[in-house]
Amino acid sequence: MAYVVVPELFTATEVERLRTVVEQVHAEVVAAAESGETDVTVWPDGHRLEKVRGTTIHWEPGLTGKAVRSLSPVSQLHPALEELWDEPRLTGPMSSLIGAPAGRFVAKLNFKRAGVGSEFAWHQDFPYWYCCAGPAAYDIATAIVLLDDNTVANGAMTLIPGSPAEGPVRRDPQDPTGLLVDPRAVDASRAVVVEAPAGSVLMFPGLMVHRSAPNRSASDRRSLLYCFQPAGRPEFSALTYDPERLADLP
Numbered sequence: 001m002a003y004v005v006v007p008e009l010f011t012a013t014e015v016e017r018l019r020t021v022v023e024q025v026h027a028e029v030v031a032a033a034e035s036g037e038t039d040v041t042v043w044p045d046g047h048r049l050e051k052v053r054g055t056t057i058h059w060e061p062g063l064t065g066k067a068v069r070s071l072s073p074v075s076q077l078h079p080a081l082e083e084l085w086d087e088p089r090l091t092g093p094m095s096s097l098i099g100a101p102a103g104r105f106v107a108k109l110n111f112k113r114a115g116v117g118s119e120f121a122w123h124q125d126f127p128y129w130y131c132c133a134g135p136a137a138y139d140i141a142t143a144i145v146l147l148d149d150n151t152v153a154n155g156a157m158t159l160i161p162g163s164p165a166e167g168p169v170r171r172d173p174q175d176p177t178g179l180l181v182d183p184r185a186v187d188a189s190r191a192v193v194v195e196a197p198a199g200s201v202l203m204f205p206g207l208m209v210h211r212s213a214p215n216r217s218a219s220d221r222r223s224l225l226y227c228f229q230p231a232g233r234p235e236f237s238a239l240t241y242d243p244e245r246l247a248d249l250p
Helices: 012-034 079-086 088-098 126-139 243-248
Strands: 004-006 039-042 048-052 055-059 068-072 102-112 120-123 141-146 157-159 201-205 210-212 221-230
Touching: 004 088, 012 048, 012 055, 012 068, 012 079, 012 102, 012 221, 079 088, 079 102, 079 221, 088 102, 088 141, 088 201, 088 221, 126 221, 126 243
Parallel strands: none
Antiparallel strands: 004 201, 039 048, 048 055, 055 068, 068 102, 102 221, 120 210, 141 201, 141 221, 157 210
């Protein structure tokens, strides 16, 4: 199974509760950052990250004001987010996708705010996970809970079906992080934009080549990403990121 979309897996009531929770978490984390409780890192591509209260804020790049691009890890910040790790509607199909009982790796909260949510170039999640987990990264897959309708206008995910079977793709030599896919290695004619209503869930393995466009609409696009791996393995928080491992990959 390369990828699967389950439309409206979560009810409107469940989605509304999760929206309220993620906005509460967002407000609390940003307030903590503004009070100066942070450890700042600037990536080679200029992206600014701040660690605060057990999570890392990835700020939208290139804005005059501040807007959050993502928070990771995030499930520990609210019981409703923690509960999703054991949600059978996620763990069942994810166990099938990874071929083993699903265990935790890391959870993330993505924002594409109206009018400012930036694009994310072609990439695979795999190289980043590989820098943390080594060969075990081959078994990591992601379930994305869509908290808003996903459309072309608000930057819905674009996938290259079949790409996981092709393994790690050549990375972009112009990317200072070493994590993005070389766009010349992507057959964009195969691309599929995943448009789906709020409450739907998109699931795919870490080797899926994907991107997302900027949010040019007047509505936010928020997503919860739960990355699963075979149960019993160390979680992301217990691992160390080692960029030298990228030398093992194409």
